Each structure stands twice: as C-alpha cells, then as structure tokens.
Amino acid sequence: MNINIAIIGAGLMGRLIALSLTRQGYKPTLIDKDDTNARNSAAYAAAGLLTPLGEAMHCEPNIVEMGMESLKLWPELLTTLNGESFFQQDGAIMVSHTQDQGDYLHFARYIKEHYPQHHVNSLNRSQLEALEPDIGRAFNQALFLPEEGQIDNRKLLIALATELEQADIQWLSNTEVVEIISNIENTQVSYKGLDVEPLNNGCVTQTFDLVIDCRGTGAKPVKNLTDNKQSTLSDLRAVRGEVFRLYAPNVNISRPIRLMHPRYQLYIAPKGDGHFAVGATEIESDDMSPMTVRSAMELLSAAYSVHAGFAEAHIEQSISQCRPAFSHNQPQIIVNNQTVHVNGLYRHGYLISPVVLAQVNELINLHHSSGSLKHSDYSHFKYSHLLPIS
Amino acid sequence: MSLTIYGQQLDSRLLIGSALYSSPQVMKEAILASGSQVVTLSLKRQNPADNSGAKIWQYIQDIVTQTNGFLLPNTAGCKNAKEAITLARMSQEIFNTDWIKLEVIGDDYNLQPDPIELLKATEQLISEGFKVLPYCTDDLVLCQRLSDLGCEVVMPWASPIGTGKGLMNPYNLETIRLRLPNTTLILDAGIGKPSDACLAMEMGYDGVLLNSAVALADDPVVMAKAFALALQAGEFGYSGGTMPERQTAHPSTPTLDTPFWHQNEA
Numbered sequence: 001m002n003i004n005i006a007i008i009g010a011g012l013m014g015r016l017i018a019l020s021l022t023r024q025g026y027k028p029t030l031i032d033k034d035d036t037n038a039r040n041s042a043a044y045a046a047a048g049l050l051t052p053l054g055e056a057m058h059c060e061p062n063i064v065e066m067g068m069e070s071l072k073l074w075p076e077l078l079t080t081l082n083g084e085s086f087f088q089q090d091g092a093i094m095v096s097h098t099q100d101q102g103d104y105l106h107f108a109r110y111i112k113e114h115y116p117q118h119h120v121n122s123l124n125r126s127q128l129e130a131l132e133p134d135i136g137r138a139f140n141q142a143l144f145l146p147e148e149g150q151i152d153n154r155k156l157l158i159a160l161a162t163e164l165e166q167a168d169i170q171w172l173s174n175t176e177v178v179e180i181i182s183n184i185e186n187t188q189v190s191y192k193g194l195d196v197e198p199l200n201n202g203c204v205t206q207t208f209d210l211v212i213d214c215r216g217t218g219a220k221p222v223k224n225l226t227d228n229k230q231s232t233l234s235d236l237r238a239v240r241g242e243v244f245r246l247y248a249p250n251v252n253i254s255r256p257i258r259l260m261h262p263r264y265q266l267y268i269a270p271k272g273d274g275h276f277a278v279g280a281t282e283i284e285s286d287d288m289s290p291m292t293v294r295s296a297m298e299l300l301s302a303a304y305s306v307h308a309g310f311a312e313a314h315i316e317q318s319i320s321q322c323r324p325a326f327s328h329n330q331p332q333i334i335v336n337n338q339t340v341h342v343n344g345l346y347r348h349g350y351l352i353s354p355v356v357l358a359q360v361n362e363l364i365n366l367h368h369s370s371g372s373l374k375h376s377d378y379s380h381f382k383y384s385h386l387l388p389i390s
Numbered sequence: 391m392s393l394t395i396y397g398q399q400l401d402s403r404l405l406i407g408s409a410l411y412s413s414p415q416v417m418k419e420a421i422l423a424s425g426s427q428v429v430t431l432s433l434k435r436q437n438p439a440d441n442s443g444a445k446i447w448q449y450i451q452d453i454v455t456q457t458n459g460f461l462l463p464n465t466a467g468c469k470n471a472k473e474a475i476t477l478a479r480m481s482q483e484i485f486n487t488d489w490i491k492l493e494v495i496g497d498d499y500n501l502q503p504d505p506i507e508l509l510k511a512t513e514q515l516i517s518e519g520f521k522v523l524p525y526c527t528d529d530l531v532l533c534q535r536l537s538d539l540g541c542e543v544v545m546p547w548a549s550p551i552g553t554g555k556g557l558m559n560p561y562n563l564e565t566i567r568l569r570l571p572n573t574t575l576i577l578d579a580g581i582g583k584p585s586d587a588c589l590a591m592e593m594g595y596d597g598v599l600l601n602s603a604v605a606l607a608d609d610p611v612v613m614a615k616a617f618a619l620a621l622q623a624g625e626f627g628y629s630g631g632t633m634p635e636r637q638t639a640h641p642s643t644p645t646l647d648t649p650f651w652h653q654n655e656a
Contacts, residue, residue, distance in 0.1 A: 058412050102554075110608065237414075237445040262552060263410075283435050287442035294435075327449065329413035 003368060004032060006208040008177050008191055009215035012043035012153075012349050013342050015160040016077070016357045017212055019363070022167040023080075029170040031191055031207070033218065036173050037163045043214055045243055045321035047256075047269040048153030048350045050074070051092045052120055053145045054258045055351065057110055059264060059328060062298035064115065066352040070304065071149060073354035081159040088255075089149035093123075093132060095139045096260035097305060107211040108143055119146050129387045134252045135306055140230040144196065150256050150269055151350050178203060181213060185372060187211040210367055211339045216324040217286070222339055233334070236343060238322035239288035242295045243279030246303065248313035251276065259302055265347075266302045275316070278303045280347070291318040323347050331356055333363070333387045335373050359383050392517030393597050395574060396489065396521040396542055398460060400427045403591070403621050405462065405576060406599025407431075408450050411610060418453050420604050424614035430491050430599065432466040438480050447484070463521065464491035470504070471511035478515055489556070490515060491545070491599075492524045500550040505532045516540045525578050528562040530569055537573045543597060544570070545578035548590065552602045554582025557589055567594045584613075584620035591624025592632065 005021060007014050010032035019027045027361065052067025070332045074087050096104035111120050121127075121144040129136025131144065164171060174194045181188040190205040213219060217238045251274070259266040269277040281295045303310040325346040326332055333356070334341040340363055342356060362381055367373050378387040393403045406426040411417035421429060431450050436443030454461050462608040463481035468474035471494060478490045494511055496504025503526050510524050516539055524536050528546040536544050546566055549555035557563060558580065567575060577590040587598045598621060607613035 060412070106606075234466060237449075240442075240627075284443065284446040285436040285442040287437040289437065289440075325413075327413065327418070328415040 004152075004207075004209045005029070005364075006187075006206070006211045008032070008180075008189070008211065008213045009034070009218065010034065010171070010173070011038060011041035011214060011216060012046075012157070012353055013216075013345065013356065014212075015043075015157065015164065016353055017078075017214065017342070017360055018164055018169065019160055020357055020361055022164065022169060023365075027167075027169055029172065029206075030164065031172045031175050031177055031189070032192065033176050034173065036165070036171065037095065038157050038161075040145040041157075042321050042323050043153060043157060043349060044279070045241065045319045046153050046347075046349060047243060047267060047279055048151040048156070049092075049148075049256055049267060049269055050089070050150050050351055050352060051256060051267075052146065053111055053115060053120065054092055054094060054148060054256075054267075054321075055265070055348070056115065057107055059348070060328070061114070063330065063348055063352060066355040066383065067348070068118075068147070070352050070354040071147065073358070074151065076302040077354055079359075080157075081156075081163060082374040084376075086152040086156045086159070087149065088151070089147070090143055090255050091131075091146040092148035092150075092256040092258060093128070093135075094143040094145065094258045094260070095128075095135070095238055095306065100260040100262065104143075105258065111143075120144070121146065132253055132255065132257075135257065138306060148256065152271055153350060154271075177215075177220075180196070180213065180220075180339060180341045182211075182222050184374065187337065187339045209338060210364070210373075213339060213341045214343070215342060216345075217322050219324070219341065219343055222336055222341075233341060233343065235326050235327055237284075237327070239286050239325050239346065240285045240320060240322050241280040241347065242291045242299065242318070242320045243277055243281075244291075244296075244303075244315060245271075245317040245319070246276045246278055246298055246310065246313040247274055247316050248276055248307075248310050249274035250312060251307050251309040253307065257306060259306060261302065264298070268303055268306060276310075276313070278310075282347070286322055288320060288322060291320050323349075325336065331386055333359055335376070335378075335387065336361070336368075338373060340373070355383060358384065359386050363387075393574070394536040395428070395460075395523070400459065402426050402618070403480055403597040403625060404429065404617060405535050405578075405589075405597060405599035406604065406614075407599070409601055414446065414449050416610055417605070418449075420610040420614040421453050422457065423611045424604065424616070425457075425618045427454075427457045428462050428599075429454050429457075429459065429464045431603070432462050432464050433481055433484065434465070434467040434477055438477070438484060441484070445540030460489065461485050461487055462489050462491050463487065464494045464525075465511075466495075468494055469496075469507075470494065471507040471514065472617045474507070475514050478511075478520060479518075482520070488519055488522065492522050501552075502550065503527055503547070505529065508532075509535055510541050512536060512541060518546075523576070528559050528566065530562065530566050531604035533566050533570060533575075535574070537570055541573070541575040543576060545576045548577050548586060551579045553580055554603060555580055555588035556582050560589070560593070563595075564593055565588070583614040588620040588624035588627070591621055592627040594628050597621075599654075 005028040052064045123142045126141045179190040258266045326344040331344045340368040393400045402425040404426040404430040408431045410656040493505040523543045550560040576597040581600040
C-alpha cells in the first residue's frame with residue numbers, strides 16, 4: 001500500500017489504528033510526545049473497564065450500544081497479540097452501602113426499563129458469596145451484570161507497542177507536533193524531537209496523504225489553507241480523574257466491582273496477582289497536579305468499605321490525568337481535508353474504541369478507493385453520528 | 391410573575407444548579423428548558439487558584455448569557471467561615487460578580503449547614519460588599535438573624551442536599567414565611583419532585599433552588615420543564631388564594647331539594 005499515513009498521538013486510539021493499518025499492509029508513521037510506554041497518556045491512567053451497563057445511567061444510550069458491540073470486537077482485535085490474556089468477560093458486580101440504597105434501586109429499575117434485552121441478575125448475600133466469596137459478607141444484595149468485562153490496559157499498551165515495533169513502522173516517540181497544515185490533497189506535519197537542543201530547533205516538515213490526529217487533550221487546532229479556517233476542536237475540554245493502583249495480595253476479588261456513590265462512578269478493578277485499580281474521580285478541570293487528599297480519602301475509604309483487606313494494601317501509584325471530552329461527552333471523528341481528528345473518548349476509551357476504530361477503518365478504505373476524503377459521504381457508515389458534518 | 395434578587399428582576403422563580411448532569415450538553419438543554427435565569431456553580435474542587443475549571447465555567451457562563459441571566463457561584467464544600475470567605479473572594483475575582491451562594495457545611499453525613507459559621511461568614515462578606523444568598527436550615531431565628539445582617543435573600547433547606555425528600559418540616563417553613571414577609575425566601579436543597587416545588591410556592595416562597603432533582607432524572611430536560619410548570623402552578627396557587635380547609639363537607643350544588651329530615655345526617 002503506498003498511501004503515506006501519519007498517526008499523531010500514540011495513546012490507545014493511536015496504537016489501535018496503527019495496529020489495524022499495519023495488519024492491512026500499510027506502513028504508518030506514528031508521532032507521539034510521550035515515550036513508547038505511554039506513561040503520560042489517559043490510556044495508561046485508565047482502568048480498562050468494559051462495563052457498558054454500569055455506565056448506562058451516566059451516558060447516552062449510543063455509548064452503551066457501542067460498548068456492547070465493542071465487547072464482541074475486542075477478542076478478534078487481540079487474537080494476534082503476543083503475551084497474556086488481557087481480556088476478561090466474566091461479568092461485573094454492582095454493590096451499594098445502605099445510605100446509597102436509593103441510587104442502587106434507581107439503577108436497577110433504570111437498567112430493567114431501558115435495557116430489557118440485557119441480563120441483570122439480582123443476587124442475595126449467599127449468591128454473591130458464591131460468585132465473590134470475599135465480598136459476600138459485606139453486602140446483603142448485589143446486581144450481577146454477566147455480559148460486562150475488563151481489559152488489562154497496561155499490558156495491552158505494551159503488547160501493542162511490541163507488535164508495532166516488530167512491524168517495523170516509523171515511530172517518532174518523544175516528538176512534538178508543532179504545526180499541521182491541511183491542504184486539499186495532503187497534510188503537512190511539522191514536528192521536532194523533545195530531546196533536541198532548543199538552539200538548533202530541529203523542526204522537520206513532512207507531507208502525508210492522510211493524517212489521523214489522536215492526541216486527546218493535547219490536540220491543537222489545525223490550519224486549513226483551503227478556506228483559511230481552523231478545524232473545530234474548540235468544544236474539547238479536559239475532565240480530571242484520579243485513580244489508585246494498589247497491591248493487596250490478601251484481597252481475592254476476580255471481577256470488576258462497581259460501588260454506588262453520589263458523585264463518582266467508583267470501581268475496583270482486579271488486575272491480577274493481587275493488583276487493583278481503584279477509581280475514579282470526575283472533576284470538571286484541566287488540572288494535572290497530583291491527587292488531592294480528599295479524593296484519596298474518598299477512593300481509599302470506598303475500597304476499604306468493600307473489603308477490609310485493602311487496609312493493608314500497598315499504594316503503588318496515585319495517578320491524576322485528564323480525559324478529553326466534547327460537550328456531549330461523546331466521541332467525534334472530524335474530517336478536515338486529508339486530516340482526521342479522532343477525539344473525545346472521555347472515560348469510555350477502552351469501552352468503545354473498537355467501534356471507533358471500525359469507523360476510522362471505513363474512512364481509510366474510502367480514502368483508498370477514491371484517492372482522498374474530498375466530498376465523501378459518510379451516511380452509510382454504521383455509526384455515522386460519530387462523524388459530524390463539517 | 392417576576393422574582394427580584396438584589397435589585398435584579400428575573401422572569402423565572404427557579405434557580406438551578408450545574409452539577410451531576412451526564413454531560414455539559416445535557417446540562418445546557420435542561421437549564422434552557424427550565425427557563426431559569428440563575429445558575430449556581432461550585433469551584434472548590436477545580437483548583438480555582440490555577441483557573442483549572444475555566445473551560446466548564448465559560449460553558450456555563452455562555453448558557454447564562456443566553457438566558458439573560460446571572461451566575462451564582464457557591465461555596466459548596468467549605469466547612470468554616472474562613473474557608474468560605476476565601477472562596478467567595480476568589481469567585482468574585484473569577485466571575486466578576488458580588489453574588490455568592492454562601493454554604494458552610496457543619497456535618498459530613500447530612501451536609502447540614504453550620505449556622506454559627508454561616509453567620510460569621512455572612513457578616514464579613516456583607517461588610518466587604520458581597521450580596522449574600524445564604525443556604526441555611528429551616529430555623530426561624532437563624533433566618534431572622536441572616537436577614538438582620540442584611541441578607542435580602544434567605545434560602546432555608548427543604549431537606550438535606552441531594553436526598554430528594556421534599557419539604558420535611560412544612561410547619562417551620564410556613565412559620566419562616568409568615569414571620570419574614572419582606573425577605574425574599576428561596577427554598578434550597580432537598581427538592582425531589584415537581585410537587586415539592588409547587589408546595590413551596592403555594593406557601594408563598596419566592597423561588598426554589600434545585601439541582602439533583604433535574605440532573606439525576608431519567609430525562610433531565612423533561613423534568614426541567616415539569617419544574618418550570620410546577621413553580622408556575624404553585625405561584626398562581628398562592629396568588630389566587632386557596633380556599634379555607636373545613637372539617638365538614640359542603641356540597642357545591644345547592645341542597646334545597648334535600649328533605650328536611652335528612653339535613654342533619656351530614
């Protein structure tokens with residue numbers, strides 16, 4: 001394939017698109033500010049929950065739908081990746097303390113009314129104990145959502161990097177994109193290495209047939225020389241989230257546990273060998289500074305209230321990151337000449353990325369068959385609502 | 391039909407919060423559907439010293455501009471007068487308004503306002519020129535003291551924040567209304583259903599402030615409309631003057647045809 005494609009941003013979406021392109025025989029160039037471990041990405045901070053019904057009360061129905069479809073798409077995406085099994089679909093459990101009982105009942109009613117086609121099982125104490133012996137003692141009842149799952153996001157990011165490196169693509173890590181100029185037929189990208197001495201500038205400009213910009217909160221407006229307009233990412237905002245990574249070898253929980261909370265979507269996600277992700281706060285702020293004491297107390301007391309064994313857990317990491325979101329909290333694929341912005345996956349990155357990837361692939365096929373994205377019609381796309389008319 | 395808050399005339403008697411919606415867009419649609427012209431927002435958790443919440447603040451500001459309304463920053467999350475005063479000054483600077491919904495929490499479990507710290511903070515902020523809208527419990531003497539300090543608006547709770555339990559102590563709320571006839575009274579917190587808001591308006595309250603009841607509804611936009619109508623119904627109910635309650639039935643049709651030996655049976 002001789003289309004020259006650049007992917008900017010090597011978080012989850014950037015890696016998945018790069019992988020998909022290499023599997024189709026392309027040799028994309030990947031440009032990213034971070035190193036290949038992606039430690040500064042929202043994808044690294046996330047917990048990798050695949051719990052569409054668990055999210056249902058706090059998102060639009062199409063996110064739930066895309067989440068359900070993505071659960072079917074993940075296994076195939078992961079087949080050729082080396083290493084461990086990242087994907088689990090043994091169900092998730094929703095619990096609540098007595099004081100949040102009202103929210104719990106509201107959730108149960110809401111799911112039964114709005115998603116009758118999906119299974120939700122009410123568990124009593126002994127049924128919960130049969131599924132998750134360690135937490136059965138703490139709760140009189142729970143909801144079991146058997147279709148839900150999770151992915152080990154950090155192992156996945158590493159496995160994706162390994163495969164991309166083996167595919168011998170050009171991966172410019174620690175490299176910042178300075179400017180993108182979108183022409184009718186191609187896109188010019190100027191970038192420079194972050195480790196280059198500031199004095200000798202080191203800025204390189206390269207022309208690509210197609211650029212896919214997956215930078216999340218780091219995305220900048222793109223110059224469009226054809227109509228002298230800037231592509232519209234002005235609606236993009238950052239939503240701060242904080243997460244703990246704990247090591248608690250005495251806690252035996254095998255499925256993601258979601259805990260009703262009046263302000264946040266709290267979860268405990270087991271990551272194997274005694275490791276857990278506990279998150280996440282949700283603050284309308286682009287603040288990237290370390291976790292606050294208040295958030296730490298809320299998250300840790302939530303974990304402790306589910307399992308007293310967390311009292312002796314080691315805090316391996318406290319992470320704060322920002323998720324990219326548009327005002328409707330839904331993803332968008334914005335086409336600007338031969339530049340495609342994939343952004344706004346918010347806290348649903350792992351939940352819906354396979355579906356978003358499928359739409360990006362349709363765009364690439366369209367580019368391949370017609371030589372450009374000029375005057376393209378996306379109405380036949382399965383999720384055409386992801387592609388607003390620009 | 392209009393409400394006056396510190397000299398500003400408003401078309402709607404509903405004041406609405408900007409938290410807990412599933413997305414900013416849903417918030418915007420719900421606020422516009424509610425007809426409210428006063429939108430409260432909190433800034434404590436958004437690292438205001440670094441302006442980290444600028445994006446969402448601007449988004450809310452744009453909604454308020456669209457309604458020809460006013461932003462009402464609050465001091466949610468503050469636990470003593472000092473903290474609340476600092477945050478009020480910060481929000482004055484950020485939002486360029488002297489309005490402040492003063493909230494000082496005294497108890498973590500039911501988020502009950504601390505009356506003593508609230509009075510302290512009110513006194514200080516009024517001396518600095520703030521227009522204080524204090525959120526308080528339904529205690530007559532406390533409301534009286536707040537009014538004496540110079541609060542033109544006093545906002546007693548219906549029940550604890552976010553509980554949706556409605557008017558827990560109608561007697562107290564009615565007493566406050568009767569005894570403070572010249573203070574603008576806004577029922578704040580604890581509203582769950584449109585009928586709760588209607589009841590407050592039937593009592594003669596000047597307005598209602600709510601957030602969760604709309605934000606956490608299955609369909610916030612529809613619920614916002616329901617509240618707008620409920621407030622209007624309650625307001626008409628009050629100004630129309632409700633009929634007196636009676637112990638015995640009084641038929642609305644004439645009873646001339648009732649034989650005299652039956653007339654004592656009622």
